[in-house]
Amino acid sequence: DSGVTQTPKHLITATGQRVTLRCSPRSGDLSVYWYQQSLDQGLQFLIQYYNGEERAKGNILERFSAQQFPDLHSELNLSSLELGDSALYFCASSVEAGDTYEQYFGPGTRLTVT
Amino acid sequence: AQSVTQPDIHITVSEGASLELRCNYSYGATPYLFWYVQSPGQGLQLLLKYFSGDTLVQGIKGFEAEFKRSQSSFNLRKPSVHWSDAAEYFCAVVRMDSSYKLIFGSGTRLLVRP
Numbered sequence: 001d002s003g004v005t006q007t008p009k010h011l012i013t014a015t016g017q018r019v020t021l022r023c024s025p026r027s028g029d030l031s032v033y034w035y036q037q038s039l040d041q042g043l044q045f046l047i048q049y050y051n052g053e054e055r056a057k058g059n060i061l062e063r064f065s066a067q068q069f070p071d072l073h074s075e076l077n078l079s080s081l082e083l084g085d086s087a088l089y090f091c092a093s094s095v096e097a098g099d100t101y102e103q104y105f106g107p108g109t110r111l112t113v114t
Numbered sequence: 115a116q117s118v119t120q121p122d123i124h125i126t127v128s129e130g131a132s133l134e135l136r137c138n139y140s141y142g143a144t145p146y147l148f149w150y151v152q153s154p155g156q157g158l159q160l161l162l163k164y165f166s167g168d169t170l171v172q173g174i175k176g177f178e179a180e181f182k183r184s185q186s187s188f189n190l191r192k193p194s195v196h197w198s199d200a201a202e203y204f205c206a207v208v209r210m211d212s213s214y215k216l217i218f219g220s221g222t223r224l225l226v227r228p
Contacts, residue, residue, distance in 0.1 A: 002157065033215060043204065043218040056213030090157060094214065101146050101165075101214045105158040 025093030137205030
């Protein structure tokens with residue numbers, strides 16, 4: 001158990017809908033990363049938040065957004081969903097202090113768009 | 115740009131045999147390197163990391179990896195594979211820009227013959 005929790009585990013929804021994925025980082029970790037894992041793209045970085053502020057963006061679509069709340073949990077919002085958005089979405093957290101850059105991953109949310 | 119290459123998509127070994135999974139990276143400075151394992155239906159678990167110092171690093175579950183700067187490699191090894199090691203293995207490098215996001219290789223799926 002990494003200490004990172006993600007809900008829900010599975011999500012099935014229709015095209016055009018909007019969903020919210022939730023992540024709670026490990027206790028003490030200020031940084032939250034979101035990654036998407038799909039068969040054709042592999043594991044891709046989407047976005048990072050550090051202590052409530054957006055720090056970096058990767059290959060994140062404009063239909064997707066995220067935020068990190070004062071209690072440090074994070075939500076990834078996916079809207080106008082398309083079939084191609086079906087994937088496993090991971091959240092990871094990191095303390096990022098000194099030379100400690102390793103990230104700890106949650107179990108993921110499997111999104112299926114039908 | 116930083117990149118990670120895992121040249122083997124699949125590897126099959128017999129239980130009890132030794133294992134080496136290859137990873138090559140492209141990075142201008144000293145890289146921060148990781149190996150993660152993903153069991154079916156699970157999240158990513160950190161096996162080991164290299165930041166600096168001793169180029170042979172030990173990880174969990176009996177795994178080790180050796181950093182070779184001259185070959186830009188960070189290969190994962192295990193002297194005796196167990197059936198429970200069957201999983202997908204990902205090599206990753208930290209991209210040190212405004213964030214510390216992970217750049218992942220495409221993964222190697224390990225199959226273990228009884």
